[in-house]
Amino acid sequence: MSYQGLNLLDELPAARKASLIDFLSVDVSTLMTPYALAQAQTKTPISTNSIAGIAALGAIPNGFLSGTQGWTLSRNCTFKNSLSVRGLLQGQGGSGSGENMWFVTAKVQRLAAVDQAAFLFVIENAQGTIQLIDSVVEDCLSASSLISLTFGRITITGTTFSGNYAQLGANGISMLYSSATITNSTIDNQRNHVKVTAAEMLMVDAGFVSMDYRSQIRLDNVIARGLLADTSSFIKARGRSSISITNSTF
Amino acid sequence: MNNSNGIAIANMAAGDTFAISDSPIFPIQAIPGVTIANSTGTVTKTAFVSNVTLGNNDQTNSGLLISGRTADVTITNSSFHGLTSKIGAGIQVTSASKISIINSTFVNNTAPIGAGVALTSVNKTDLYTNKFTSNKAVKIDG
Numbered sequence: 001m002s003y004q005g006l007n008l009l010d011e012l013p014a015a016r017k018a019s020l021i022d023f024l025s026v027d028v029s030t031l032m033t034p035y036a037l038a039q040a041q042t043k044t045p046i047s048t049n050s051i052a053g054i055a056a057l058g059a060i061p062n063g064f065l066s067g068t069q070g071w072t073l074s075r076n077c078t079f080k081n082s083l084s085v086r087g088l089l090q091g092q093g094g095s096g097s098g099e100n101m102w103f104v105t106a107k108v109q110r111l112a113a114v115d116q117a118a119f120l121f122v123i124e125n126a127q128g129t130i131q132l133i134d135s136v137v138e139d140c141l142s143a144s145s146l147i148s149l150t151f152g153r154i155t156i157t158g159t160t161f162s163g164n165y166a167q168l169g170a171n172g173i174s175m176l177y178s179s180a181t182i183t184n185s186t187i188d189n190q191r192n193h194v195k196v197t198a199a200e201m202l203m204v205d206a207g208f209v210s211m212d213y214r215s216q217i218r219l220d221n222v223i224a225r226g227l228l229a230d231t232s233s234f235i236k237a238r239g240r241s242s243i244s245i246t247n248s249t250f
Numbered sequence: 251m252n253n254s255n256g257i258a259i260a261n262m263a264a265g266d267t268f269a270i271s272d273s274p275i276f277p278i279q280a281i282p283g284v285t286i287a288n289s290t291g292t293v294t295k296t297a298f299v300s301n302v303t304l305g306n307n308d309q310t311n312s313g314l315l316i317s318g319r320t321a322d323v324t325i326t327n328s329s330f331h332g333l334t335s336k337i338g339a340g341i342q343v344t345s346a347s348k349i350s351i352i353n354s355t356f357v358n359n360t361a362p363i364g365a366g367v368a369l370t371s372v373n374k375t376d377l378y379t380n381k382f383t384s385n386k387a388v389k390i391d392g
Binding site: 065066067068069070071072073074075076077078079080081082083084 | 363366368371373375378381382383386387
């Protein structure tokens with residue numbers, strides 16, 4: 001397996017680097033039962049990208065912390081050095097009451113996503129909401145976005161996003177039929193601890209937000225800097241989406 | 251305690267509580283380390299550790315499995331290491347009234363959904379000062 005593009009290990013002490021390499025080099029086949037492995041091998045792979053080099057998963061695994069149809073308050077928690085396929089959290093509400101998750105003073109560091117979002121993967125959660133308050137999200141590497149919302153809602157307040165990168169889509173948030181509010185927050189990609197090359201930065205569609213299909217975003221007192229992308233350095237909006245920006249600096 | 255058969259606590263009478271503390275539970279094999287259903291109590295300073303590889307029929311192997319609409323469980327200063335499950339390797343909650351997880355660590359756990367913690371239909375979950383490190387959300391079953 002190849003791990004090209006996942007250079008976030010380079011600056012770590014040798015012992016820690018060795019343990020992380022060991023972690024990231026896990027052979028997925030060893031985690032499957034023989035029956036499941038046989039099934040997986042017959043499926044078309046979802047992703048064969050180079051972020052973590054794990055191909056032929058043929059699945060939609062997601063979440064180190066998952067929540068469905070309930071209330072979760074996370075305060076002062078740390079999420080770091082972890083590998084996902086689609087995100088840290090599954091807030092799937094379906095036709096039920098939705099999942100409400102509050103992250104207060106969370107520290108999110110060095111998450112890698114093989115497919116889609118490294119931090120939050122929220123789908124069919126229109127009845128629920130995700131709140132990220134006074135938190136830090138840094139040095140994450142995603143296939144298509146840090147936070148993915150499909151029929152989802154998120155409110156972000158007092159949070160710093162630093163050095164998060166994606167290969168495609170948007171470095172920050174991708175939205176379909178979703179809404180987001182970001183206030184009193186800083187988005188800074190002058191930092192590049194994951195060592196994404198300039199050419200790779202230009203492959204991503206939007207510097208932070210990509211929105212489509214009647215999505216809505218409101219920004220107030222947001223500072224954004226150091227973002228680089230192919231189409232738009234901060235927001236790319238289409239599909240009857242709406243944007244409101246006040247008191248912000250780009 | 252070297253436990254391969256697990257602990258099951260279920261349907262305690264109203265007002266009764268359980269308490270598990272200072273009890274390393276390993277290795278955790280085909281069944282959850284501890285199963286709690288419709289009961290109220292605490293798990294404190296307890297380590298759930300496993301390096302056991304799953305077999306064909308091992309669908310659930312969570313360190314701690316909690317269920318029942320009246321379950322009210324507080325987990326404090328505990329650790330969940332090296333666990334593998336189809337869902338919720340560290341802790342799986344299928345339903346509960348209230349779950350509190352405080353000062354606990356989740357390291358090197360693997361599950362497609364909720365490698366550290368998987369919560370379904372929990373009225374209220376409080377996570378305070380926990381650390382989720384080096385967990386893997388990858389597919390382990392078809």
